[in-house]
Amino acid sequence: MSTAATTEVEHHADVHEEEDNSLWSWLTTVDHKRIGKLYMFSALIFFAMGGLEALFIRVQLMYPEQSEFISAQTYNEMFTMHATTMVFLAIMPLSAAFFNFLIPLQIGARDVAFPRMNALSYWLFLFGGIFLNVPIFLKLLGVVGVTPDGGWFGYANMTLSKYSPGMSIDFWILGLAILGNSSMMAGFNFITTILNLRAPGMTLFRMPIFTWMSLVVQFLIVMSFPMVTVGLLLMLFDRSFGTNFYFPPNGGDPLLWQHLFWLFGHPEVYILILPAMGIVSEVLPVFARKPLFGAPFVIFSGIMIGFVGFGVWSHHMFTTGLGPVADAAFSTTTMLIAVPTAVKIFNWIATMWGGKISFTLPNVYAITFVFLFTIGGLSGVMHASPPVDLQQQDSYFIVAHFHYVLVGGALMGLFSGITFYWPKMYGRKLPDGLGWIAWALFFAGINVTFFPMHFLGAMGMIRRSWQYPAGVGLEGYNLMATVGAFLIATGFAFFFVNLIRGLLGAGEKVGDDPWDAATLEWSMASPPPHYNFRKLPVVHSDRPLWDEKHEGGSPVSQAVIGKDAPAHVEMPPPSYWPLLLALFQGGFFAAFLIGGGGGKFDASAFGTQVMVQLVMGLGMLFTMFAWIREDARPR
Amino acid sequence: MSSHAVPAGAGHDETFDEHHWRSLGVDHMKLAFWTFLGSDCFFFGSLIGTYMYYRGQSLVGPYPRDVFDVNITSISTFLLLMSSFTMVLAVLGAKTGKRGMTLVNLALTAAMGSAFVAFQMYEFAHFYHAGLTLQGNLFGSTFYILTGFHGTHVAIGVLWLLLSMFWYGKGWIRGDEGNAIEVAGLYWHFVDIVWIVIFTVVYLMEFVA
C-alpha cells in the first residue's frame, strides 16, 4: 500500500469509524494516544475543581473585614487544596497528556517503551488525585472535621500531629506519595522511550523541541521526587510513630522539611513550565513560517535550567535565616537561572521577528504565554535578591509572581497545545468562535486578577490571610482580583464547552497536516491509527516533514489506508493488569491510614493495617506475576 | 495539506527489523533500570543526608558508640559483599547459557542476602533492648529509618532473586535471559554499594576520631 497517493484532504477521515469505544476498551487501553487523552480530560476536571476552590478564596477576599463567607479553617483548606490540585492534578497531568500523546509521534515510534507501565502511571495518578480529594467529600458528609489545610508546601512542624491532629494531613502525605510514584514511573518510561525509540536518523539534535524539554522534565522528575518522598516519609513517621525528624523539643529541625521540600519544589516549578515552553517552541515557528530561531540554544538553555534548578532551592528560605553566605550563594544561582530563561524568550521573539505570522488561536495562546511569562520571570528575578525578598516573602507579590508564570505561562502554553494538537487528536479543528471568546476572557482575567496582586504585595498584604483591614487601600485591588477570577472561570467554562462540542463532532474536518507543520507527528492521519506509522520513517533533518513538502527532502509522510495495522507491525494487546496493579498499590498506600492515620499510633489498629497491607502486597505480587506471564505468552 | 504523494520505497527497506530497533543500542529494561537506580540514589542520598544532618545532635542517649558492635556488622557487611561476587557469577552463567551455574549462584546470593537481613533483625532487636528506640532520640529515628529502608531494599532484592530463579528455572523468561538476570544483578550491586556508604557513614565514622 505504500504507493497510494493521498490527494484528498479528507482522505483519512473515516479510517477510525469502527474504533472500539467501549468502557472496557478504555479501562484496558495501553495506547499512548488514548492514555494521553485520559490524562487531558482528568486534568481538566481536576482543574475545574481547583478553580472552584480559588473562587471560594477570592469571594472571601472580595471585601475587607468580611466576616465569614467561609470560615478561617475552610479558607486554609481551600488554598491548600487549590494549590495542591493545580500543581499535581492539573498542570502536571496536562503536561503528561502531551508527553503521552506527542512523544512517540514526534520521535517516530509506535508507542512508549513500556505501554502497560504507562497505563499504570495513569491509573495511579487518577487514584492519587481522587484519594487527595476524599477528605473534601468526607467533610461534606460530616464524617471528618477538616480536610488538608497545611498549604501545598506542608510546612513542618505545623503539619505534625501536635498542630494538625486528625487524618487530613495523612491524606495529603499519602496522596502526594502515590502521585510521586506515578510520575516517577512515567519518568523512567519516557526517558527510555525518548532515548531508545527514536526512528532511524533521528539523532538527539534532530529531536523536536517539545521532546527535548520533556526529556529534561523527566530527569527532573526522577531526581527531585525521591527527595520529597523522603521528606513525606519522615513526616508520616513523625505523625504516626512519634519520631523526631521535625519535632524541636527532641532536637528535630523543621527546616529539614523545608530543605527536602524545596529541593524538590524548585525543580518542580520547572517541571511545570518546561513542557509548556516546549509546546510554544513548536507552535510559534509553524505560524511564523520560519524555523525556531537558535534551536540549539533553546535546547541547551533547557538543559541548563534543569541543572541549575537543583541549586537554587534556598531562595524559598531567605527569611529563615540561613546566614549571609548561603543567602549570597543562592541569590547568585537564582539570578543565574534567569539567564537561560531569558535566552528562550529572546529565541521565541526572534522566531516571530520578520516571520509571516498568522494569528490563529494556538499561536495567540503561544504569544500570550511569551508575554505573560516574561512578566512573571521579571518579578522572579526581583526576589532573587535577599534584601528585596525579605520584603516580598509571603506577600501577595509572590502570589502575583507565581500566578504569572503558572497561569499566564504554563497554562496558556498548555492551552496553546490543546488547540494546536486537537486536530491531530480528533481530526477536526476546534470551533473558533467560542475559542476566541475563551481566550479573550483568559487574557483579560489573568491580568485583572494577578496584576493588582503586585501592588497588594508591595503594600504589605500578607499571603494566605483570611481577612484584611479596611481603610488602608487594599479594597480596590482585592475587588478587582475577585472580578478577574470570575473572568477566568467564565473563560474556562467557554473553553471546556468548546472542547465538549469538539468531542461531539463540531468543528471543521481537517487533513493530516492542517497547519503546514514541520515535524513527524503531522505525517500520519488525523487521528493517527493506533500503530501510528505504517512504516517507521527515516529522518534526515530536524524538520523532516517540512523538508519533504517544501525542500524536496526524502519523504516521511505516511499513507494510511484501512484500520488494520500492516502485517509486520505488532502492537501490544490491551491489558487489565495495570488497572488492577494500581488498585492494589493505591490500597497499600491508603492502608497507612488505618494504624497511623489521625496523627497518632494506634497499636490495635496497626495489626489490621499490617494485615490489609499484606493482602495488598500479595495482590501486587500476584498482579506482577500475571503481568510478566502475559508478556511471556507465546505470540 | 496532505496533497503530497508517498512514492514507493518511502522510508527504509523491508529488511529493517523494527522490533529490535533501539536507537541507543541498549535494552529497554536495562536503560529504564539505570534511570531508576539514578533516582534511587536521590532517595538514599536524602536519607543519608538526613542522618548526617542530625549526626551528634541527639539530646539524650543511647548514642551510637553505646550500641554499635562493629565486629558483628562487619560480618554481615562481608556477607553482602560476597553476595555481589556470586551475583556476578550468576549473570555470567546466564550470559553463557550455563543454567546450573546460574541457579546455584542465584541461590547463594539470595541466601547471603537473607543472612544479611537476619543479621539486621538481630541488630535491631539488640539495639532495642539496649534502649535505642525509634522515638527516643534523633539517633534512633535516623538510624532505624535509614538502615530500615536499606534492609527493605535487600529484602525486595531477595524476593526478586528467588522469583528469578523460579522464572529462569521454568524457562519462562522471554527474550534475552542473560539480560533479565543482569538487571536483577544491577539492583543487587546497587543495594550493596549503598550499604558500603551507609556502613562507612553510620558505623565506621563513629570510630575514626
Ligand code: HEM
Ligand atoms: C526567571 C525565573 C524565576 C526566578 C528567578 C524565580 C524566583 C523565585 C523566588 C526567589 C521565589 C521565592 C519567593 C518567596 O517565597 O519569597 C519564587 C517563588 C515561586 N516561584 Fe519562581 N522564579 C522563577 C520562575 C518560576 C517559574 C517558571 C515557576 C513555575 C512555573 C515559578 C513558580 C514559583 C512558585 C510556585 C513560587 C512560590 C512557592 C511558594 O512559596 O509556595 N517560578 N520564585
Ligand SMILES: [Cu+2]
Ligand atoms: Cu524556586
